[in-house]
Amino acid sequence: MAYRRGSNQQPPRRILRTQTAGNLGEPILDSEVVPSSLVEIAPILRVANEVEASNPRVAYLCRFYAFEKAHKLDPTSSGRGVRQFKTALLQRLERENETTLAAKAKSDASVMQNFYQHYYKKYIQALHDAADKHDRARLTKAYQTAAVLFEVLRAVNQTEAVEMADEILEAHTKVEEKKQLYVPYNILPLDPDSQNQAIMRYPEIQVSVSALRNTRGLPWPKDHQKKVNEDMLDWLQAMFGFQVPFIYIQKDSVANQREHLILLLANVHVRESSKTDQQPKLDDHALTEVMKKLFKNYKKWCKFLDRKSSLWLPTIQQEVQQRKLLYMCLYLLIWGEAANLRFMPECLCYIYHHMAFELYGMLARSISPMTGEPVRPAYGGDDEAFLNKVVTPIYETIAKEAKRGKGGKSMHSQWRNYDDLNEYFWSADCFRLGWPMRADADFFCLHREQPRVNKNDMN
Numbered sequence: 001m002a003y004r005r006g007s008n009q010q011p012p013r014r015i016l017r018t019q020t021a022g023n024l025g026e027p028i029l030d031s032e033v034v035p036s037s038l039v040e041i042a043p044i045l046r047v048a049n050e051v052e053a054s055n056p057r058v059a060y061l062c063r064f065y066a067f068e069k070a071h072k073l074d075p076t077s078s079g080r081g082v083r084q085f086k087t088a089l090l091q092r093l094e095r096e097n098e099t100t101l102a103a104k105a106k107s108d109a110s111v112m113q114n115f116y117q118h119y120y121k122k123y124i125q126a127l128h129d130a131a132d133k134h135d136r137a138r139l140t141k142a143y144q145t146a147a148v149l150f151e152v153l154r155a156v157n158q159t160e161a162v163e164m165a166d167e168i169l170e171a172h173t174k175v176e177e178k179k180q181l182y183v184p185y186n187i188l189p190l191d192p193d194s195q196n197q198a199i200m201r202y203p204e205i206q207v208s209v210s211a212l213r214n215t216r217g218l219p220w221p222k223d224h225q226k227k228v229n230e231d232m233l234d235w236l237q238a239m240f241g242f243q244v245p246f247i248y249i250q251k252d253s254v255a256n257q258r259e260h261l262i263l264l265l266a267n268v269h270v271r272e273s274s275k276t277d278q279q280p281k282l283d284d285h286a287l288t289e290v291m292k293k294l295f296k297n298y299k300k301w302c303k304f305l306d307r308k309s310s311l312w313l314p315t316i317q318q319e320v321q322q323r324k325l326l327y328m329c330l331y332l333l334i335w336g337e338a339a340n341l342r343f344m345p346e347c348l349c350y351i352y353h354h355m356a357f358e359l360y361g362m363l364a365r366s367i368s369p370m371t372g373e374p375v376r377p378a379y380g381g382d383d384e385a386f387l388n389k390v391v392t393p394i395y396e397t398i399a400k401e402a403k404r405g406k407g408g409k410s411m412h413s414q415w416r417n418y419d420d421l422n423e424y425f426w427s428a429d430c431f432r433l434g435w436p437m438r439a440d441a442d443f444f445c446l447h448r449e450q451p452r453v454n455k456n457d458m459n
Helices: 038-051 056-073 081-103 108-129 138-159 166-178 203-214 234-239 253-271 285-292 296-304 317-337 343-365 384-410 418-426 430-434
Strands: none
Touching: 038 081, 056 081, 056 138, 056 384, 081 234, 081 343, 108 138, 108 166, 138 166, 203 253, 203 317, 234 253, 234 317, 253 285, 253 317, 285 296, 285 317, 285 418, 296 343, 317 343, 317 384, 343 418, 384 418, 418 430
16 A cells, blocks of 8 residues: 655545556556546456456457446546546557457457356366365455456447346356455455465464454444454444445455454464463453553553543453454554554544544443434444545645645745644644534644644653
């Protein structure tokens, strides 16, 4: 993931790696250079690059479908870098249509249909029939590619008014079923079919996963659709509105932080449990150790501002471990999705302070004095509510201030950089911002300068 610094701003967006690349002045049109507003077409271009060597016409059809989808996503090309991207892609399509059309003996629908059947037999059936059917990485990639190919095939058939063959529909049904089991992962395969994987048999991994899946007593939303192996992060995602994955891009911020926390807990558990007998559950000392490291800066911030932390633990001992894990999960989810704000650690402390308090209220079944209803997150309920309603307003203030800086040419007293904006949260006056945050608060006013605080006082 690329991080943003200073005045070199990028809009808040989903977690996706993007960069600019070129070859002899011509951009490489793949998933690495797609503008952030067109991120949904990245898997289609990745498949085009993958199949180009074996069938250039299919690669062309994939890129043509990606271009049509990009035009629907941004018809006016108003997004950053979209117009240049679409122009380069269109020029490439014009060249490829001439070179691949001559070699095409049948209709495009027939070409796509034959290639889909060939791909399914060679890369999916063959892997399942082979002795080493535990090669999950290859199977995962094959299922994701087959799903994209079917989407392109369906679009081509609609254009040429051709019905889908029954054999292909049956194959697609099987792909959709298995795609839910074989999802992308970094180190830990945490999908329902992962129990027999070697890394998932380590005791420290098993106890960490088991602890996170203790969702007993958590108040799920009424319209929630239950999934297999749900855990605390799924609950927090549903309640606070953290990112959900794109189609064909199954990794999202919640999945990344789930793996992150499991590995943190497992590493410390190995060291702590080796001092005593091996334990069948997550070591309490390991949990406390990880918690201390995660919340070191937050507790320091609370002490500096003379505020009680929002890390309140229940009196029932059996619920303490669940509560500690929920606090850590919430912190990592905030940190993982607030990439644009990571250079403002005290700002993140402010955000976490309020969201952890809301978490405590939900778990305690508290009643809001304002509404008379059970406590709910101020920004929760909608998909990507945290990104759109918390991160984006703060980022927009950063972006406006950076614009006022004019690339460092303006006097520093005339604009605020990351450090200046973060200083706002070194004073108890920051609580005037409120929660939910007031749009007319001092922090969002560009004409005001914030009082400076000596950071050495926090040490």
